[in-house]
Amino acid sequence: MLNKICCVFILVIINSHARSISEEFRSKEIFVVNDTIQIDSISIQKEGFKILDQGKKEVIPKSEYKIDFTTSHLIIDKTKYRKIIIEYYRYPDFLTKTYVPFDKGLIVANSQCTGKLYSETTNKKNNEFIFLDGLQTSGFITRGVTTGNNQNAVTNATLDLTLSGKLSDKVGIRANIFDTNFPLQQEGYSQNITDFDRIFIELYNKNWNIRGGDLNLSNKSTYFLNFEKQVSGLEVGAKYGKDLNAKFSGAIVRGRFSVFDFVGSEGNQGPYKIYGTNNESAIIMVEGSERVFVNGVVIEKGENKDYIIDYNLAEIKFNTTYPITNDMRIRIEFQYADRNYTRFITYGKTEYKNTSFSVAGFFYNENDVKNQPVQQNLTDTQKEILTNAGNNSDKMTVQSAFIDEFSINKIQYKKILRGTKEIFEYTTDDGGEVYTVTFTNVGENKGDYRVNETIALGTIYKYVGENLGDFNPVVKLSAPTKLQILALNSTFKPSEKIQLSTELAISDNDQNLFSVIDDQENKKIATKVKWEQQIVNKTWNISGKLNYKFIQDKFQTVQRFQTVEFNRDWNLENRIGNQSELGASIIFNNKKRIKIAYDFQYLTFSNNFSGYRQVIEAKIKKEKVDFWLNASQLSNMSTLRDGSFYKVKSKIKRSFNRSWAGLAVNFESNQRKLSGTNYFDSLSHRFNEVEEVYGIGDSVKVFAKIGFNYRTNDSIKSNVFKQINKRKTFYLKTKLIQNKRTNLSVYANFRMTDNEFEKNEIALNSRVIYNQHFFKNFLTLETLYETTSGNLARQDFVYIETEPGQGYYIWNDYNKDGKQQFDEFEVAQFQDQAIYLRVALPNIRFIPTQCLNYKQSITLNPQRWEVSKGIRKLISHFFNNGYFSINNEQEKKEKGFWWNPYKIKTSNLLSLSYSVRNNFYYNRNLQRYSWVYTYGKSKNKQQFSVGSQESTSLIHQLNFQHKLTLFCAFETQGVYSESRLQTENLVNRNYHIKTKEIRPKLTFFYNKDHKLSFFYNFKKKENFDYGTEKLELQKLGLSYFLFSSKNQLKIDVAISSNKFSGKINTPVSYQMLEGLQVGNNYTWNLFWNQKLTSMLNLSLNYFGRKSQEINTIHSGAVQLKAIF
Template sequence: MQEFDKVFIRLSKDKQSLTVGDFDMIRPSDYFLNYYKRTQGALYEGGFQTARGDQIITTAGLASSRGIYTRQNLAVTEGNQGPYKLTGNNGELFIIVLAGTERIWIDGKLLTRGAENDYVIDYNAGEITFTPKQLINKDKRVQIEFEYSDKSYFRSVVTSNTSWTNPNEKTTYRLHVYSEQDSKNQPLDLTLDSAARAAMVAAGDDPAQAFIPGIDTAGFSTDRILYRLTDSLGYDSVFVYSTDPELAMYALSFTELGTNKGNYILSSTLANGRVYKWIAPVAGVPQGTAEPVILLRTPISRRMITIAADHKTGDHGTIGAEAAFTQNDLNTFSDAGNDDNTGLGTHVYYNHKTNLSDGKILEAGLDYEYITRDFQFIERYRPVEFNRDWNLQTTDKQPEHYAAAGISLSDSSGNRFQAGTSLYARETAYTGFRQSVNWTQYFHRWKLLAGSSLVNASDDSTSTTFLRPDLTFSRSFAKMNGLEAGFRYWAEHNRFSSADSLRSGAFYFDEYQAFIRTPDTSASQFYTEAIVRHDGLPEAGVFKRVNEGFTWNMGGNLPSGRNRLNWLLTWRTLDVLDTTLSQQQDESALLGRLQYGYTTRKGWLTSDIFYELGTGQEPKREYTFVEVEPGQGNYTWFDYNNDGLQQLDEFEVAIYADQATYIQVFLPTSEYIQANVSQFNYVLNLQPRAVWSDVQGIRDVIARFSLVSSMQLSRKVLDDGSFLSYAPVGTVADTQLVSSNAYWQSTLYFNRTNTRFGAEYTFLQTEGKVVLINGPETRDLTRQNITIRWKITDPLVLSTGISSGLKSLESIAFSGRSYRTPFVSLEPKITYINGAQYRISLSYLYKSTQNESGAESLDSHTGLLDLRYNVPGNSTVSSRISYTLADFNGVADSPVGFALLEGLQDGQNILWNLQFDKRLSQVLQMTLSYDGRKTGSADIVHTGRVQMRAIF
């Protein structure tokens, strides 16, 4: 939904426009300046033409930024498709990714979002999962850039981009300005007292040192996690979780610092919030991961100004230059370290294109770039794998030089030859030379793709050689509709040597691929390929083979008429040949997806099947409940044990709006369980009337029936070495089942579209198991329902519903919440309908249920009157009143009692409602509502609400 969270107004006239509201700031056509920002503010765009014909195009923006840019290398594991947790610049686990800002590369290739493409992402949880189209293994290099929400300070962004083109002189001048800064005197989610400001002043340009104690002396409160101060094992000032009103007086804020960097660890309790416990150091080394400190985010300021010019030399050449000035302050509170805030960058280039007499095209180019030691980009401007291309192992700041020259010769048949040479130097820290060549050649039905890259580099103590050959040859067969078969070999040989001896960091791999595939223009697609990979690492100064991997891929689609078939399948094995050099273990992984759709000739039967399998992981969930304004939440709190303290098993889904005073907030964790994943979806629609529209006898009876059925199954199962762990159905031991979600609903209709008489039978089954830090929780529901309707006269409709089923909850951590309750219900109803103007219905509901796991039982009788008056296109008035007589046996103030009573009380219960809906305009609606209730012996509760809704 975040992608649609854009509200703006745009005014335009001729070539001028002004946008106010939500918009994206996108990079100009610069070499150094690169950015993509989600913002709120104002953006001006305009174009002018001078008297002599010069073209001037300018944009200017002033806005507040909605997020912070970050870039990270994602550490992936063999055969694990995810989800993988994204983190913030300071290691924050709880981040919200701004929708659409992410860019993800695997091995330098940009991926496409979507369940049918390469990956899916949960923006709110900050988790990414790769689809079966992208097999994840130890060899994949995954890089991610994205923006995430940050509310520490008000952050403003100012941009100005102007280009001036002189058509006669064939010259374009560009001036671009980008400025982004936090307002240090306008903190949003931070409270900056004198101690916090002093800590940031002292931290200088090292934000990791901006800590303040996370200890606050507070009075005792039942809705906070509090600690007492004590001594333990000879250590003083140890904080221990406490609910003692006399001793619990400290509220602590913890920061996760990493393994062996703190003296506290997360403890598993039933308290409504995270509780940390102290763990004693061993030999002076901390054994925990957290400390009661707060890491402050220092306010930053970033600017870049670029000046550039491009000039066309004749009809085929272009020469250009660009200069960039940068200013980057990591902490505007402190002057310490400001001597490295500014930097300069320059770039010059020349490109030339020549059309030769034989129809070939010759292209040549030169590039040179220089940046000073303290040059800082806004967002990455070099290729995503630039450092790897140059075999760069160090990223400490140095002045940098980059120079490149290249030549290309191509023809209209697609043949091309490219060669290039380049230099990259980081003052005295690194000097590298790179040569590359690429050749594409077609010989009748043969195709050759050949390329190679060689980097020779050195620093003070090490010399490196990085060779990457890549060779593919294939042949297409005209008699087989262009089917292509081929072979590919590519490799990387990376040598780090010192004194003629291989050093750690050196590696090599060789990959061999054989493939068969149909051409892209074919209506039906098919491909299959097999890949073998050998990996080597240095031992005793020489390379030794340590791993061997095998991957088999197959896929395609057959969009033939009424049948639609898409499939892909991947099988991957990894064999470890030397366990002393490799940290891997023997692994195997299976990925696949099948989509099949079928429609009969007249459409009387349609079905769709989706099946996906793979290997991933399930995060252990942890949550807390946070109090909000009445009516703004989803949960309510009942102090079942009367201790005045909030426990996780005391929160229930609110039945009434005035009780909805808490929201459930999931807390990020770093604990995952690896498991095999399967998902199965099925939809069936049966309509015999489509072929028997005008028949008599038994066929007419059959044609009156119709069936709609849908099924959604997904689960994660611990790998037991068998294919059954990938199956979405079947019996699995509770110890093997990590998580599951199942939904199955089938409805059989009789006379579905007949207005006089009809009936339907519905079967519904849902199952769900989630993994929580405190243990798994499983919820199941099975229900059968029969509904019969009969139109007695034109205004009167009689209907009867009969239901039976079973509802259950099993919680390992909260055993008091577990129940298993079969139920039956009967609901006759009579409805009076006067066209579209008003409707009156009177119904009676009998319900009986009993907890098989305990002694609780409920028999209830409910009478309900519904009134609705409608003025089409204008307003609606509706009213409802119900009376329920509940006979409940058991403890009402308990989780099981709440589940059975559903907000009512033993005895008499009266609920009433009055609501008025009014359309004020085409885009504005107003709702006035009043609710009242008298449940059991409780006082009468009155609730009124006013709601305005804008529809865009």
């Protein structure tokens, strides 16, 4: 057991991680005939699994398919993807072969002469230790080094291990260990990989457990200390007999808890930007930490649920089937990465519980280490500011500007006088003092600066006048904080029908560990007492509750412990003073049909607020009728306002044999008056809502539901209630057909809002899904049509430098001025040149849009006729698959909708993704006289801060493949294509390139393990409309491939001759030359993989290139990989 534990913990601390291609690597080209594909005969690894669209040469998103790694089953849309390339790793033989305790060949037949069957040499089993024996494992460890004469050496490391099993008869283990260089996406970014992954190792038995790594720390056993946090640390739990248990945790906090509230916009599905506690826009949310509430009701995340969320950009978008209106109060509770200080958390609980009595103690401590700042380096002056600020965050700001050395690749400013005021102005002049300045968003019209423009280096700000902007040249300091909570609760049950519960909590909330000012406000208490009693007879269960809560002013907890809409329900604006709440309730419950509850609550905040609230809730079910009611009445008085608030929500449903009908009535009236006057407060409101619905079917499989909703909203105008709008909503939700051949579902929601004081609004959300198989799958149709409204961001981004080979972009200084401009960054053609990443900035500028999404695929598959004769036999050699997709966003207008997906040539078009592709096959999947003709056309339009960008492409491609003999095959490819790029402001990037290309290839097979190919490529390019550049390329090369059970070898050598006329060192020339130089270019690469043992693989990857005016460039990587 000791050996096993040591091995596991050694794996955790190993810092050797890099990917390599082993002998278990496989790459398969598959024609997708059926939706379900058997990839391999054994289980495959999730690490390194990738599917590419053979036509587009792009990685297919994970959302487009389902994969079962255990059974090697892939489910993918056969109409959308006709030919795919699957890259994956098999599990090594030692994991997949069959193990038996003895050789069956030693068994002999039963006979009379076996009495003396023995051997003079005794077979002894060696006492051999087998690595991780007895545990279920999957994963790998790699270490690698990449280097070259055009880049520095870069080490790569990866550890990905999942294991479970028994270390002994009493001790089990489970672990998920993952550590790697985070796979940054071309358009993405992250602060830390631990914001996303779950990494842990746990030892356990029936009485204790120890878990280290990522923890989901939560407590639902108390009222005041109710929380859930994602942390990284150590957790220990133990049970002592049946009645006593304890748990202790110590960890580093992964995120900071925050709440963001906003009101939805009519007909706007998003995305909506989510801000941090201090109005930060550049935040990264901790994945899975959010809870989203709409009008106090929690909703679900998912493509087919209510919303989706982008954790990197902190943006939420609501799905088409969850329409958003301006009556929706939306709250998001979440954690986001906060690295101002090293922050630790300790949490412990001890609980004793038997049949009649329980008592528990809880301790929570979360504090920053004030002498260990992470993202801010505090000077002595800044520490003094924090010391004098106390708990007042408005005093925690400092000037951000400091004198710096001039750099052409930095955004810098100079000081100038505007009247009598010194301001900062962007400069590129190296004369005089220059400043590096950080600007902070201080709120709308609370600052003096606004965003002027975004360039490749970042954002430039401009002075616009005092309190006319949103930004100031200041930095808001973050003070280290501490929060400690001690909670005790107990429950006493003198009988089965009586229960007494108590809870006491003490909080110590220090909002500034640098300062002793206001420390007298740190420690506060809260308490709760509840009495419950039940009266039961054969028909009714009557229960009563009496409770009292006292919460001292400024008592602080980890997360919200009251209801989501507590403030709204009580007409609270600012909670000032000690809170006292007295409540009494009684519930009548007929176990079969009726439940009625009445609740009375009385709430005070010292002498500032008092109010009482009555709530009645009823649920009645009688035969085929269901009735539900929730009604409340509030009367409140405060030093500023008095109010009365009435709310009613009710529903009734009548079921018939195959249908149902329902009616819902909602009502609110909140009358708030200024104290001592007869004047209404501006937040007074009133609405009435009626909804009718009728449905057919079982509401799950095949059904249709149609409804109508009518709502009026009243607000205060000239101190009287006046109607401000009325809304009519018509909606339809159906699943009309669902069987093996047909699937048809329709959703539509149409709203008309008549506003009295603003322009009228209309909104439409719709989705139609139709899938149909005709004539035993001879013809397959798949259709998606969707309309909605939302926002489109004018995306800002910057380029940041990273390690060579770790990025995606190259910077070409086209104008030789040493400055980085947007039009000088290109996608790197060679890995050693990829030293820049494009990082998306938080979106703060959105354009309202109307969106339309339409997808259509048509497949003709006569291959089932291949066993027929005559004309059907001939037709069976053909196969055709067509796919059309369009997703466009138009600028939203006051009236009208965008119905026609093909109408894209309009001035209102802001974003477009348009694609048409058709593949026509002859002898598909065969090696003799196999033809495929491909037609493709695409158009894309995007909005950036530097202006819009529109690209179009057209392609005609003919492929031919034929196996001449058993040892020789010929294939060729002819291509005619056009590509066009039009930018709004970067005109030097505009081009219209026409390309003609032919690529013959001859391959010789020595045997199944050896293959030698000779290839030739002739390509002619010409730039029309925007220039006169021309290119004639000839490329000649050979490729050798060796594959065996223990090693792989691949060698490619090519020479390219580029005859180019036109301007050199421009974006257009870079695109046409594809990163190569004018004249002769030589490229060669070698890949070698060697299986050292059943678990270890060594690989070498080398690439070299040489041009006439450039020295030879070498780059290579060596990697060692252990697979479990």
